[in-house]
Amino acid sequence: MSRITEDQVKYVAHLARLSFDEEEIKTFTTQLDDIIGFAEQLNELDTEGIEPTTHVLDMYNVMRDDVVEPSLPREEALKNAPDQEDGQFKVPLIMEAD
Amino acid sequence: MPLFEEGLVHLKEKIHNKEIKASDLIDEAYARINEVDGKVKAFLTLNEEKAREDARLIDESGRAEDTLLFGMPIGIKDNLVTKNLRTTCASHILENFDPLYDATVIDKVRTQKGIIIGKLNMDEFAMGSSTENSGFAATKNPWDLERVPGGSSGGSAAAVAAGEVLFALGSDTGGSIRQPSAFCGVVGMKPTYGRVSRYGLVAFASSLDQVGPITRSVADNAYLLEAIAGVDRYDSTSADVAVPHYSKALTGEIKGLRVAVPKEYLGEGIDESVKDRIKAALRQLENLGAVCEEVSLPHSKYALPAYYIIASSEASANLARFDGVRYGVRADSKDLIEMYKKSRSEGFGDEVKRRIMLGTFALSSGYYDAYYKKAQKVRTLIKRDFEKVLENHDIIVGPTTPTPAFKIGEKLDDPLTMYANDLLTIPVNLAGVPAISLPCGLANGLPVGLQMIARPFGEETLYRAAYAYEQAARFHLTPAIKGASEK
Numbered sequence: 001m002s003r004i005t006e007d008q009v010k011y012v013a014h015l016a017r018l019s020f021d022e023e024e025i026k027t028f029t030t031q032l033d034d035i036i037g038f039a040e041q042l043n044e045l046d047t048e049g050i051e052p053t054t055h056v057l058d059m060y061n062v063m064r065d066d067v068v069e070p071s072l073p074r075e076e077a078l079k080n081a082p083d084q085e086d087g088q089f090k091v092p093l094i095m096e097a098d
Numbered sequence: 099m100p101l102f103e104e105g106l107v108h109l110k111e112k113i114h115n116k117e118i119k120a121s122d123l124i125d126e127a128y129a130r131i132n133e134v135d136g137k138v139k140a141f142l143t144l145n146e147e148k149a150r151e152d153a154r155l156i157d158e159s160g161r162a163e164d165t166l167l168f169g170m171p172i173g174i175k176d177n178l179v180t181k182n183l184r185t186t187c188a189s190h191i192l193e194n195f196d197p198l199y200d201a202t203v204i205d206k207v208r209t210q211k212g213i214i215i216g217k218l219n220m221d222e223f224a225m226g227s228s229t230e231n232s233g234f235a236a237t238k239n240p241w242d243l244e245r246v247p248g249g250s251s252g253g254s255a256a257a258v259a260a261g262e263v264l265f266a267l268g269s270d271t272g273g274s275i276r277q278p279s280a281f282c283g284v285v286g287m288k289p290t291y292g293r294v295s296r297y298g299l300v301a302f303a304s305s306l307d308q309v310g311p312i313t314r315s316v317a318d319n320a321y322l323l324e325a326i327a328g329v330d331r332y333d334s335t336s337a338d339v340a341v342p343h344y345s346k347a348l349t350g351e352i353k354g355l356r357v358a359v360p361k362e363y364l365g366e367g368i369d370e371s372v373k374d375r376i377k378a379a380l381r382q383l384e385n386l387g388a389v390c391e392e393v394s395l396p397h398s399k400y401a402l403p404a405y406y407i408i409a410s411s412e413a414s415a416n417l418a419r420f421d422g423v424r425y426g427v428r429a430d431s432k433d434l435i436e437m438y439k440k441s442r443s444e445g446f447g448d449e450v451k452r453r454i455m456l457g458t459f460a461l462s463s464g465y466y467d468a469y470y471k472k473a474q475k476v477r478t479l480i481k482r483d484f485e486k487v488l489e490n491h492d493i494i495v496g497p498t499t500p501t502p503a504f505k506i507g508e509k510l511d512d513p514l515t516m517y518a519n520d521l522l523t524i525p526v527n528l529a530g531v532p533a534i535s536l537p538c539g540l541a542n543g544l545p546v547g548l549q550m551i552a553r554p555f556g557e558e559t560l561y562r563a564a565y566a567y568e569q570a571a572r573f574h575l576t577p578a579i580k581g582a583s584e585k
Contacts, residue, residue, distance in 0.1 A: 009455070016414060016458040017421070017438040018451055028455060031513055035456055038514055039403040042472050045479065052474030053481055055305050055335070056291050056530025056554075062334040076198055080425035089423055093433045 003040075004033045101126050102264045103576070106170055106318045109264070113156075113169050120153040120169030120213070123264070127171040127215045130262045134579055137243055139235045140257035142176050143184045144216040152213045166325040167212030173257045173266035176217040177224055177300040178309065180204050183214070187300050188232040189222045191426045191445025201298020202333065203267060203309050203326040210325045215263050219253030222447045223417065224274055224302045226250050227519045230510060231449045238506070239281060240577040241544055245503040248278030254312045255282040260579055265313040265322055269299055271306045272405055273498075273523025276535035279312055280498035280547020283537045283575035285319045285564070286312045288523075290554045291530035292337035294323075295330035303412035304335075306405075306527040316536060316565045320344035323557060339555055347558040352566040353387030356491040362398040363496030363522055371541035372497045379538040379548045379567065380495065386566050393491070395483040400476050401525040402517060407460050407473035408528070414457025420445065452513060477528045484529040488553045493563055497522055498535040498547030526551055534560045537573050545575055 009029045013020055020028060074087050083090040101109060101123060112118045128146055135141055149171070156169050174180060177187045179197035181204075186192045200208070207214065221231035229237040229252025237252045239245040240260040247256040251268030255278035258266050268275040270288035279286025287310045294309045301307060311322035324345065329338040359380060364373055380390050422428035422441030429440035446454070460469040487494060500521055509516040526533045531554055538548035548567070552559045 004459075008459075012455055012459045012462060015462060016454050017418075017435070017442055018446075018454065019439040019443045028452065031452060032455060032459065034514060035406060035452075036459070036469075039407050039469060039473070042400055042403050042407075042476050045397070045400060045476060047472060047475035047479070050475040050478050052471055053477040053528075054474060056481065057335065057337060059335070062331075064331070072198060079198070080195055082422055082426070082428035091423055091434055092431055092437050 003036050004029055100130070100261050102261050102314065105315050106264065106321050109170065110168055120156040121150070123169060123171050124149050124153040124213060124215070127263055130260070134240070134260050135262060137238060138240055138256050138260050138262070138579065139237050140218055140253040140260065140262060141173070141216045142186060142188065142219050142234060142253070145183055145214050149213050149215055156211065163211060165209070165211040166321055167207060167210040170212050171215045171264050172207060172212045173215050173218045173254060173263035174204065175220055175251050175254050175266065175268045177220060177269060178204055178267060179298045179300065180214065180217065183217065185217065185300075186234070187223045188220045188234055189445065189447070189450070190233045191420050191441070193233075193427060195425055199298065202295035202330045204298065206326050212325070218251070218257055218266060221250035221252070222450050223300070223413070224250040224269055224271055225413070225449050225453055227273070227277060227516055228509065229253060229278070230506065231447055233447055236506060239503050240579040241283065241503065243579075244505055245544070246281065246506055248281035248503065250274040251312065252278045255279050255284055255286065258282070258284045258312050258314060259577055265311060265318055267309060267326070268312050269307055269309050270527065271303050271409060272527050273520040275310045275312060276498050276523050276533060276547065276549060277520060279535045280545065281503040283545030283577065284312055284314055285316055285534065285536045286310065287319050287323055287534045287557070287560070288526060288532060289323060289327065289557060290337070290532040292335055293339075293532065293555065293557065294327050295333040295336045297330055297332035301416040303409040304416060305412060306409060316561060316568045317345065317348055319534070320348060320561045337555070342558055344558060344561050347561040348565040349562060350566045350569050352383070352563055355383070355388040355493065355563060357383055357388045357390045358393040358487045358491035358494045359390055360393055360395045360398065360487070360494060360496055362395055367500050367518070367521065368497060369501040369541070372499070372501060372546050375539045375541055375546040376497050376548060379571070382571055383495070383563070383567060386570055390495075391491070393487050395487060395525065397476065397479045397483050398525055401480050401528055402521055404473040404476040404480065405524045405528060406456065406517060407469050408477065410453040410457035411460045411470050412457070414454045414461060417450070417454055449513070480525055481529045484525070484531055484551070488531075492552065492559055494551040496549055498549040499523070502541050502544035502546055522549060530554060532557050532560060534564050536564050536568060537575050538571065539573055540575070
């Protein structure tokens with residue numbers, strides 16, 4: 001029985017900001033289903049009361065003094081930008097104008 | 099004999115005594131690249147002009163500085179950002195990316211007067227075990243050009259094995275330094291999580307990624323790790339633990355060393371030829387005075403599924419930054435959402451998309467607890483397995499990979515078969531402990547890697563054990579790859 005449907009794959013693709021044609025959706029559905037099925041063997045283990053490990057070392061906040069330090073010049077920061085205008089990153093239309 | 103075979107200590111001595119110049123080493127690197135890289139395809143970008151200039155400055159200064167990497171030619175995996183030297187992560191989405199700063203490890207290499215020869219091929223964004231997932235070219239194994247060099251640091255391992263550089267930096271999220279080192283017959287170290295700064299390492303899975311050295315010998319490895327390790331104000335996950343002089347651990351003395359041999363690492367799914375080599379290596383360690391004992395890491399088989407959930411989840415978040423706005427390739431589109439989707443779909447390869455999809459799924463509403471949180475709990479069990487065994491043992495020893503290098507194309511169609519190749523390296527990343535892979539002979543003409551694992555910050559113990567074994571076993575493996583003219 002498949003665990004993942006093509007509709008789910010389309011939904012996840014949208015969340016991940018990826019687009020696929022119908023052929024690719026089919027392939028990804030099969031492959032993701034296989035991988036998720038493989039991952040389900042984790043359910044063989046009883047993990048009741050086990051703390052999740054997010055990081056192997058003890059993590060703590062690292063602070064520094066709140067002092068202004070030199071930062072990147074604007075032209076440097078923009079040097080890899082696909083598009084720019086007036087010293088800013090430029091993107092296509094975000095929403096329709098009224 | 100090629101100069102690189104002499105190793106860092108002798109080469110530095112020769113420069114100091116003016117027997118050779120730094121430029122001679124750079125000449126050797128580029129001559130060898132010209133000779134073999136058309137076949138091996140280890141490099142994505144060369145830094146020749148700047149490297150020759152660096153060597154010339156060293157030679158002209160006439161000063162023999164006592165920096166760790168003085169004049170030594172090094173290759174860099176292409177997911178470490180290098181200022182003004184193209185950095186692609188072997189992805190089309192970054193094919194023109196010109197970094198604004200140096201990664202901390204690159205800064206350290208430059209401070210120690212290492213000379214950067216170029217940027218090395220890899221699986222796209224370090225996702226893969228064969229370097230076939232590179233967006234630009236598949237690197238070949240110098241031992242057999244029909245086989246993969248391993249991955250994801252396949253370019254780094256192949257370049258070292260083929261004698262194109264003295265050594266290289268790689269990164270290891272689930273085995274990406276150790277597995278290619280095993281396949282190419284070189285020495286690769288995955289340091290303790292936090293031992294080396296990740297600042298400027300393009301993030302794949304932030305709780306697992308670690309930068310480390312790939313070298314021809316254990317001694318060179320120790321020197322290179324010493325050069326790049328240490329706490330860093332730009333990486334809050336780097337550990338504030340003093341960096342030892344690792345070379346002092348190279349004594350050859352391991353009498354009484356307590357070696358754990360997990361039965362899971364010599365069981366089902368491990369090639370007989372690999373088992374034979376590992377058993378011979380264990381006998382060698384015993385001859386040197388080590389005490390070997392069989393142990394169990396009972397949760398080993400769950401490491402692979404837990405890893406693919408955790409690493410893909412972290413990757414799906416980390417790779418959200420590639421959106422075509424501030425850098426990278428942008429596809430023409432009429433609105434913003436379409437621009438994101440088209441740029442990412444055209445820029446990323448299939449394996450990267452697969453992992454982003456898996457991670458996004460595992461983190462999505464309604465599935466988070468069932469997959470991501472479950473995998474993190476299993477991670478705790480795996481970590482405890484290691485803690486328990488390492489309470490009473492100094493190192494854990496087993497193979498690095500289940501088989502020697504496989505053929506190009508052999509595992510491309512089935513992601514799960516490809517993933518299974520990382521069975522023995524992945525648990526180490528989940529536990530955050532250090533591990534080294536070093537050659538322990540050949541099986542059917544292909545190198546086999548011996549993996550040694552230690553407690554957190556136990557790199558000295560690994561170097562001590564690995565050096566003792568290396569000196570006793572005397573496998574100095576050099577592939578027979580020749581240039582086109584010599585064929």
